[in-house]
């Protein structure tokens with residue numbers, strides 16, 4: 796099972812990916828979590844990424860694709876994986892398609908979790924991560940609109956795109972995603 800959880804910052808991608816990885820026994824691959832780990836470890840990637848993450852800008856596509864290829868070819872990904880926060884540009888989506896082909900992996904189901912911006916801002920201010928101040932949140936939302944939202948069209952054209960309402964209880968969102976994944980081969 797290969798899943799992309801797609802959506803703006805704060806829609807609940809990470810929350811849902813954590814629940815799904817337990818249910819389906821496949822790993823969550825969160826590029827944001829991986830970058831935050833690199834920041835915490837002070838690696839060269841982490842030092843470079845921190846400046847961009849603090850501003851709400853995206854890390855370069857070639858770096859992200861390198862991280863993803865390394866991750867999805869590990870043994871725990873043989874039964875599938877849940878991508879959370881990747882791809883978030885058209886070049887990342889195209890690069891991912893090329894990687895899937897190269898490594899003989901089946902296609903994805905891309906599930907968008909949709910939540911209104913004001914609900915997102917409220918959720919993220921309450922969460923309080925390093926990049927969760929109002930100015931950075933609003934900038935991340937703008938970056939999402941300009942660079943990430945076009946990725947939806949990419950998956951719609953591939954015929955593997957579903958959108959759900961994420962503005963309801965965590966459990967209700969979860970049940971809807973689970974139903975999508977158990978009623979269609981992903």
Ligand code: AP5
Pocket residue numbers: 802803804805806807808809810811826827828830847848849851852853854855859879880881882883887918919921922935961962963964965966968
């Ligand atoms: P990333 O870590 O991916 O952050 P994000 O996209 O901004 O998304 P979040 O993690 O903030 O939100 P989420 O959708 O996971 O929601 P969550 O479950 O936490 O990326 C951070 C940065 O890293 C980027 O800005 C960029 O710089 C860089 N980066 C990462 N990936 C990259 C890539 N591919 N390319 C380039 N750069 C990249 O939920 C949010 C809050 O809401 C939580 O407190 C949660 O408890 C709560 N919540 C969740 N669901 C519900 C619900 N149904 N009802 C009420 N509250 C809820």
Ligand code: MG
Pocket residue numbers: 808809810825827879880
């Ligand atoms: Mg997240």
